[in-house]
Amino acid sequence: MVKAENYEILENALRDRGVRITRQRQAILSVLAGAKDHPDANELLVRASAIDPTVSLSTIYRTLTVLEENGVVQRLSFEGVPAKFETTDAPHHDHIIDVDTGDVVEFRSDKIEKLQAEIAAELGYEIVHHRLDLYARRKQ
Amino acid sequence: MVKAENYEILENALRDRGVRITRQRQAILSVLAGAKDHPDANELLVRASAIDPTVSLSTIYRTLTVLEENGVVQRLSFEGVPAKFETTDAPHHDHIIDVDTGDVVEFRSDKIEKLQAEIAAELGYEIVHHRLDLYARRKQ
């Protein structure tokens, strides 16, 4: 199993938090750590099965919940499609979803982040987290 | 049936677009026109049934799709909960969701809208629609 550089960091973070590291969780975590895209549960099943054929879809879902609760993974719930997942080791960013292909592009804007905080503050709120999704179409 | 002031406007907009106005659609539309909150499909069934007991959940969903396609209603797909709906007679706005109470507050920022368009354009995209949700907590 070829593990991405950040795999060890993630696994140790989980161990420190008392999360049991099973064969199945290793397979799933290593797929996530190495993924350059945003796989959904089914895609994760396919990729993780290649490493450990015993992983089932239930375990994919249960593991994703555990990883999310422990801050290692983020769930991306876009409209009308199964949830996609990514590790949280990359800096914060938002997403553009290509409405024709379903492709997801990441971007980041400090200006927007700042404006959001200002607006929330004006209304007496403090942002816990946010989601900014741009559903867009390739030009011309 | 007590209709909100904007009901007529919405119904006429639909007629102009060749959409048939049925008893059930009148009931649903009048509920939406009068709603000050963001009801989901089940809540709409309850409220519309009080006006016309023949409306079914299938028709609620079908009608919402038609209303959305005709630009009269907007679907709000928040995470982990059934979709909520609102009429689009109010100008465009985004939402702050109070993570403690579930309350939804509306806000609008032209600056953010503009930045979004700029970012998308830079990456070669044209925004079809977007979703900006601030999950926040009341200060102190």
Added chain:
DNA sequence: AATGCACATGAGAATGATTTGCAAGAAAGA
């Protein structure tokens, strides 16, 4: 006001993503 027909409806079955119950299996600290 009557007619025709394309479109809308209700009831319930189907779908698709996600979750859960349960019996068997496996981490990991002692």
Added chain:
DNA sequence: TCTTTCTTGCAAATCATTCTCATGTGCATT
């Protein structure tokens, strides 16, 4: 190694939403 507690696979259950199909109904046209 032993024991406790958590995980797993499988299949069945859920939940929001969509679809099928036989029947009903807007509404443009007589």
